[in-house]
């Protein structure tokens with residue numbers, strides 16, 4: 001009897017260790033503060049873009065600076081109203097993140113007010129989600145991508161928006177074009193899809209058995225695929241998908257066996273990268289942070305708004321010297337190539353000199369200046385930095401699943417053009433590709 005009870009307790013404890021997620025240790029706390037600091041610094045800079053992912057992360061953190069978050073909240077409220085009023089682009093996933101950030105800040109996403117008007121972000125999201133489903137029905141592809149569809153469902157589920165459960169169950173049924181980008185399984189997309197569907201299973205008791213069975217099978221498949229992407233050192237996918245993967249695995253406890261994943265190993269691995277500057281980009285920090293705090297995007301609806309009311313929790317912010325590369329005056333030489341890998345209409349190369357420590361974007365600018373005809377390009381400023389939209393007039397098109405891929409030799413970069421630091425003699429390639 002006693003043995004059975006002990007056995008049961010042991011099982012409970014070991015399960016807790018296994019999959020319920022894990023938070024950073026006391027010794028690792030300074031690394032969390034370092035990331036919070038990075039996010040706050042960049043988000044409050046005058047030229048910063050309004051960034052709901054950063055606000056969401058700051059609100060999910062254990063320590064806040066309420067006045068900072070209040071400023072950031074106002075900025076995204078204003079930006080949401082501005083985008084709607086002036087018909088600016090506002091994708092489904094963006095609307096979802098803006099709504100989540102409001103909810104996490106204890107501000108009603110159904111009553112977002114700025115400039116004297118009030119906006120219902122949940123209703124807008126319902127509409128955006130419908131448009132995505134409509135596009136899939138007609139063209140077979142969403143307007144955005146399945147990462148954003150996951151964000152839509154995750155958000156509607158938590159904010160009690162309305163959406164069709166059976167359609168949603170079918171939406172996430174495994175298919176190559178949903179979860180793969182350029183032949184590579186996307187841990188990011190899969191993780192958000194898991195979070196969305198776990199949300200449905202844990203909040204909706206009216207799901208029909210058939211839809212519920214589909215959702216269970218979807219989740220199981222996704223989790224297996226995510227775990228297949230785990231390297232022996234604990235990284236899941238790449239460094240930038242690991243935070244979201246931790247979130248997904250943490251909420252999927254019931255689907256996992258204790259030996260399927262070692263949360264501590266994965267967490268220690270990503271934390272060890274923080275002092276190297278790997279997560280200095282505010283988006284990288286924002287997507288990792290919830291996992292360090294043993295929180296997930298599904299905790300948004302349970303945030304206690306009474307805590308952090310009056311700047312009571314302040315952050316002690318030690319600055320860890322980061323391995324920031326400084327530009328020097330020494331010039332280095334890069335071989336720069338732009339190529340149309342879809343229709344093979346052109347391949348042009350040039351040798352470019354830039355100061356040591358420059359990013360790829362700088363190489364592209366110098367080449368453009370030298371020979372605008374061949375090397376002109378356009379980009380948009382996204383929260384991840386400059387996103388290359390066209391080179392030599394050839395424009396990336398989501399409907400045709402084309403994009404401008406960045407490579408070093410033949411290896412795709414895991415960072416954008418604004419962040420990737422080039423080395424002397426390196427061969428940089430910007431290639432029109434399908435994903």
Ligand code: B12
Pocket residue numbers: 091092093094097144145147148181186188189237238239240241281284287382383384385386387388389398402403404405406407412413414415416417419435
């Ligand atoms: C879908 C996606 C793509 C699609 C985007 C088009 C589409 N169909 O929507 C495609 C496949 C084209 C793509 C391309 C790239 N991507 Co991408 N992408 C994603 C993904 C899975 C979701 C983005 C999204 O919709 N977010 C939600 C919406 C609401 O936010 P958003 O800011 O409006 O989203 C837009 C931008 O994020 C932009 N975008 C997508 N990827 C990237 C990468 C960079 C560096 C920038 C500046 C912008 C950008 O496209 C989104 C849709 O318009 C993220 C995963 C993640 N964790 O964020 C990776 C992710 C952002 N991508 C990444 C990378 C590295 C790239 C590439 C640089 C890869 C390469 N070697 O070429 C290129 C960008 C090159 C360029 N032209 O500048 C990394 C960025 C890591 C980092 N530290 O910078 C991520 C985090 C994936 C990962 N785990 O490594 N991507």
Ligand SMILES: *[C@@H]1O[C@H](CO)[C@@H](O)[C@H](O)[C@H]1NC(C)=O
Pocket residue numbers: 065066067068314315
């Ligand atoms: C909190 O934020 C406010 C406004 O951004 C700033 O003035 C203040 O110094 C911050 N406090 C701490 C402890 O960081």
Ligand SMILES: *[C@@H]1O[C@H](CO)[C@@H](O)[C@H](O)[C@H]1NC(C)=O
Pocket residue numbers: 201204205206207208209212213216
């Ligand atoms: C759906 O399936 C899950 C997992 O199999 C189960 O725990 C849950 O109770 C089911 N929900 C409903 C409403 O049937």
Ligand SMILES: *[C@@H]1O[C@H](CO)[C@@H](O)[C@H](O)[C@H]1NC(C)=O
Pocket residue numbers: 205206
């Ligand atoms: C389902 O949830 C609703 C509201 O959350 C509750 O009123 C109802 O009793 C629940 N039904 C079942 C069968 O648990």
Ligand SMILES: *[C@@H]1O[C@H](CO)[C@@H](O)[C@H](O)[C@H]1NC(C)=O
Pocket residue numbers: 304305306307
């Ligand atoms: C929220 O926090 C306040 C202050 O700590 C506490 O009094 C209250 O009970 C909490 N509410 C919930 C729902 O946990």
Ligand SMILES: *[C@@H]1O[C@H](CO)[C@@H](O)[C@H](O)[C@H]1NC(C)=O
Pocket residue numbers: 066069070073105106107305308309310
């Ligand atoms: C900040 O504090 C105020 C009360 O002073 C509270 O109403 C609000 O929800 C808090 N905001 C955030 C973003 O935490």
Ligand SMILES: *[C@@H]1O[C@H](CO)[C@@H](O)[C@H](O)[C@H]1NC(C)=O
Pocket residue numbers: 047379380381
């Ligand atoms: C992107 O932002 C930078 C710096 O904030 C600005 O100089 C540049 O003009 C912007 N580019 C575009 C295409 O909006």
